[in-house]
Amino acid sequence: MKCISESTEERIKEAAKTVFLEKGFDGTTTRDIAKVAGINSALMNYYFRSKEKLFQSIFNDMCTLMFEGMLDLVNRPISLRDKISKLMDHQFQMMMQNPNLTIFIMNELHRNPERLYATVGMAKKIPESIFHQQIEDAIAQGIITPIDSHHIMTMIIANIQFLFVSKPMTMLAQGLDEAGFNAFATRHMEYVKDMICDYLFKPELSS
Amino acid sequence: MKCISESTEERIKEAAKTVFLEKGFDGTTTRDIAKVAGINSALMNYYFRSKEKLFQSIFNDMCTLMFEGMLDLVNRPISLRDKISKLMDHQFQMMMQNPNLTIFIMNELHRNPERLYATVGMAKKIPESIFHQQIEDAIAQGIITPIDSHHIMTMIIANIQFLFVSKPMTMLAQGLDEAGFNAFATRHMEYVKDMICDYLFKPELSS
DNA sequence: CCTTTTTTTAATCAATTGATTAAACTTTTT
DNA sequence: AAAAAGTTTAATCAATTGATTAAAAAAAGG
Numbered sequence: 001m002k003c004i005s006e007s008t009e010e011r012i013k014e015a016a017k018t019v020f021l022e023k024g025f026d027g028t029t030t031r032d033i034a035k036v037a038g039i040n041s042a043l044m045n046y047y048f049r050s051k052e053k054l055f056q057s058i059f060n061d062m063c064t065l066m067f068e069g070m071l072d073l074v075n076r077p078i079s080l081r082d083k084i085s086k087l088m089d090h091q092f093q094m095m096m097q098n099p100n101l102t103i104f105i106m107n108e109l110h111r112n113p114e115r116l117y118a119t120v121g122m123a124k125k126i127p128e129s130i131f132h133q134q135i136e137d138a139i140a141q142g143i144i145t146p147i148d149s150h151h152i153m154t155m156i157i158a159n160i161q162f163l164f165v166s167k168p169m170t171m172l173a174q175g176l177d178e179a180g181f182n183a184f185a186t187r188h189m190e191y192v193k194d195m196i197c198d199y200l201f202k203p204e205l206s207s
Numbered sequence: 208m209k210c211i212s213e214s215t216e217e218r219i220k221e222a223a224k225t226v227f228l229e230k231g232f233d234g235t236t237t238r239d240i241a242k243v244a245g246i247n248s249a250l251m252n253y254y255f256r257s258k259e260k261l262f263q264s265i266f267n268d269m270c271t272l273m274f275e276g277m278l279d280l281v282n283r284p285i286s287l288r289d290k291i292s293k294l295m296d297h298q299f300q301m302m303m304q305n306p307n308l309t310i311f312i313m314n315e316l317h318r319n320p321e322r323l324y325a326t327v328g329m330a331k332k333i334p335e336s337i338f339h340q341q342i343e344d345a346i347a348q349g350i351i352t353p354i355d356s357h358h359i360m361t362m363i364i365a366n367i368q369f370l371f372v373s374k375p376m377t378m379l380a381q382g383l384d385e386a387g388f389n390a391f392a393t394r395h396m397e398y399v400k401d402m403i404c405d406y407l408f409k410p411e412l413s414s
Numbered sequence: 415c416c417t418t419t420t421t422t423t424a425a426t427c428a429a430t431t432g433a434t435t436a437a438a439c440t441t442t443t444t
Numbered sequence: 445a446a447a448a449a450g451t452t453t454a455a456t457c458a459a460t461t462g463a464t465t466a467a468a469a470a471a472a473g474g
Contacts, residue, residue, distance in 0.1 A: 110374075251463095
């Protein structure tokens with residue numbers, strides 16, 4: 001459905017996304033973006049007022065990409081076990097398609113937490129979700145190990161996303177190519193799913 | 208034991224470490240470093256030939272800081288259970304003292320994997336350690352769940368280090384200050400230790 | 415005390431940076 | 445088709461960048 005020749009604004013945003021994700025804000029020049037987009041470098045300032053504004057737009061998009069699917073999932077009316085499984089699958093799929101999404105967001109946030117404060121507002125909504133209540137209910141019913149939902153969320157995110165944050169390191173240390181890494185990541189996911197589910201849904205508690 | 212007035216070279220390296228860890232290679236100017244070190248900006252080129260050379264030196268130091276303790280531990284002749292516990296404790300302590308060590312290394316490696324290839328050679332030595340053999344033995348004896356040591360190492364590292372990679376995000380999302388984050392991290396560590404040990408050392412296998 | 419070497423400084427270089435301008439080109443409107 | 449509005453371009457700006465220079469200052473050697 002995508003037009004063959006997209007609008008100039010779209011081309012700039014696409015190029016900016018590519019370059020910002022690869023080189024970060026500091027490592028990116030406006031001329032880089034213009035070159036990748038195949039446009040005159042002044043056009044960047046015509047459509048977006050500055051490099052900063054363009055970046056904010058891209059960063060916002062990336063945060064949405066990161067959180068909207070998760071936010072949808074945590075509020076879906078499905079069983080806890082199913083939800084946790086789907087959360088992990090969704091995140092893994094998202095990271096396979098955007099391997100450097102996490103390192104980009106984490107790094108820019110680290111460099112400038114206050115500047116990007118408004119943009120990551122979405123992240124705040126996850127703790128307030130139905131998921132949180134489901135956890136508390138399950139604990140009250142003795143179905144899962146007593147643990148705050150923040151910690152569960154952190155376990156899920158850490159085990160999946162760190163795989164991709166450390167992708168270059170893993171490839172170097174294990175001498176893997178792209179396909180080798182993907183195989184390793186896919187296998188690791190199975191272990192992690194087992195580990196987290198085993199920990200939460202202990203058999204002696206589920207009776 | 209530190210001298211009151213250290214050598215100029217030391218002051219430059221200390222300043223460079225501070226600034227590079229906070230702003231990254233691209234975000235750091237040589238004048239930044241000179242300012243923090245309290246020296247003339249030409250002195251940086253006098254002691255280290257270039258910004259690149261100075262960075263390589265710092266990056267190498269940070270990799271050593273990251274891996275040398277772990278490398279020592281994985282080769283120590285202690286029981287597997289004890290080793291895994293000590294590995295986690297050591298990493299947690301290290302990250303508490305250098306919260307942005309991981310995001311720094313991972314980010315610079317992501318931006319320039321080939322340039323820093325030589326520096327991260329240490330990471331390769333971990334898979335070849337006594338730890339690896341211990342895991343295989345334990346699996347053969349049916350003491351732990353059958354799983355490659357790479358995956359175990361990844362689980363340990365991911366669950367601890369991602370905590371600090373995502374520190375700004377966590378603080379924003381949960382509205383924590385420094386002390387609040389440290390409390391959260393300390394609590395999280397206990398859960399993670401339980402989870403990983405429970406997963407590996409399954410009761411039904413230890414008989 | 416003078417010479418030699420090492421360390422430090424201020425001044426400056428060429429290159430690159432984000433951004434602006436004014437003019438040229440396109441498209442839309444009338 | 446003429447006018448107006450919107451889009452794109454080349455040329456250029458001031459500021460900042462990593463790096464070099466030559467001279468000054470300090471330390472070391474005789």
